[in-house]
Amino acid sequence: MMEAVLDETEKLYALDKGGMLRSLSLFYQGLREGFEAAEGLEAHLTGDYRALVVAGMGSSAIGGQILGDWLLEDSPIPIHVSRGYHLPKFVDERILLIAVSYSGNTEETLTALEEGFRRGCQVVTITSGGVMERLSVERGIPMVKLLRGMQPRASLPWQLSAIIKLAWRIGLIQSMEDEWEEALGVIDTLRNELAPETPTRFNRAKKVALALKGTIPFIFGPRIFEGIAYRFRTQLNENSKVPASSGSFPEGFHNAVMIREGVEELRRPLSLVLIRDPEGEGRLERKIDAFKSLLEGRVSRIVEITASGRGKLSRILSVLYVCDYASVYLGLLYGLDPSSTDSIKALKEL
Numbered sequence: 001m002m003e004a005v006l007d008e009t010e011k012l013y014a015l016d017k018g019g020m021l022r023s024l025s026l027f028y029q030g031l032r033e034g035f036e037a038a039e040g041l042e043a044h045l046t047g048d049y050r051a052l053v054v055a056g057m058g059s060s061a062i063g064g065q066i067l068g069d070w071l072l073e074d075s076p077i078p079i080h081v082s083r084g085y086h087l088p089k090f091v092d093e094r095i096l097l098i099a100v101s102y103s104g105n106t107e108e109t110l111t112a113l114e115e116g117f118r119r120g121c122q123v124v125t126i127t128s129g130g131v132m133e134r135l136s137v138e139r140g141i142p143m144v145k146l147l148r149g150m151q152p153r154a155s156l157p158w159q160l161s162a163i164i165k166l167a168w169r170i171g172l173i174q175s176m177e178d179e180w181e182e183a184l185g186v187i188d189t190l191r192n193e194l195a196p197e198t199p200t201r202f203n204r205a206k207k208v209a210l211a212l213k214g215t216i217p218f219i220f221g222p223r224i225f226e227g228i229a230y231r232f233r234t235q236l237n238e239n240s241k242v243p244a245s246s247g248s249f250p251e252g253f254h255n256a257v258m259i260r261e262g263v264e265e266l267r268r269p270l271s272l273v274l275i276r277d278p279e280g281e282g283r284l285e286r287k288i289d290a291f292k293s294l295l296e297g298r299v300s301r302i303v304e305i306t307a308s309g310r311g312k313l314s315r316i317l318s319v320l321y322v323c324d325y326a327s328v329y330l331g332l333l334y335g336l337d338p339s340s341t342d343s344i345k346a347l348k349e350l
């Protein structure tokens with residue numbers, strides 16, 4: 001019955017009042033367009049930075065987090081994500097600050113932008129308008145202008161690829177030539193598999209959504225997927241309106257595994273989502289198998305999402321795409337509009 005709902009394409013589109021499914025169909029296009037939109041900005045950048053700091057809230061912080069995960073072992077300088085009103089003390093004129101706000105009106109990010117500007121750091125903004133656009137124009141701050149009319153979380157492909165372009169142009173990504181085109185190819189292939197028109201039996205995202213229905217998802221993956229696990233958690237909050245938690249391995253071996261010994265009534269509503277990486281470190285993957293065995297039968301369900309591709313970026317983005325779609329399908333299974341964010345707006349209006 002539930003499976004049938006996900007295969008009634010017209011009903012899905014009718015329930016999806018804010019058009020999240022359409023936005024997801026543009027994921028590949030968004031990666032290409034965001035990359036183009038950041039073209040030429042490096043002319044404003046002096047290079048030789050001590051760190052890259054990405055300031056943003058909610059979905060507008062995720063691009064920085066994904067970049068940081070991807071380049072964790074390879075970036076010659078630290079990549080730091082700042083979520084809040086204030087920047088860390090180390091941020092000065094030798095820092096490249098990328099301030100990201102889809103709406104351009106998020107109070108915390110605008111405060112951080114002002115702070116960075118005052119401290120003399122090199123600033124780039126990524127926004128679709130609002131106060132951030134106005135400030136960027138008035139002060140001559142290089143800006144990547146995003147298309148209006150989307151939900152902030154749906155603009156991630158545009159934001160992320162613009163950040164990737166900037167990071168590449170300042171010399172942080174040595175593997176760009178090998179990884180970027182491969183990642184685009186993987187996303188292009190996934191487009192059809194994950195689309196609403198593809199029936200559940202061939203559609204990984206629909207299968208994940210069905211498995212998670214009625215549960216509270218706990219999402220874990222290897223360290224390079226920490227941002228993706230967090231993104232899935234926040235997409236489940238926003239698109240599916242469900243509580244969720246996330247973490248990464250090996251850290252989870254040292255704490256989360258203890259759920260196993262807890263009282264049954266707390267464990268029963270949980271589902272465990274494990275991000276699996278066929279290209280990952282053997283000893284880590286073996287321990288994830290052991291973690292899974294320990295929790296088998298102790299939580300209501302265990303769902304595995306396997307990364308596609310060889311390069312780290314392909315693996316990260318493939319899981320991101322499956323999870324984004326799964327969160328939208330789950331919201332639709334609950335009969336909710338994935339795009340609605342009334343409670344976030346209520347707090348912003350304060």
Ligand code: PA5
Pocket residue numbers: 057058059060100101102103104105106109151152153238341344
């Ligand atoms: O996904 C969302 O709608 C939120 O998480 C927003 O990204 C967050 O509230 C920040 O808003 P903005 O991206 O406009 O700065």
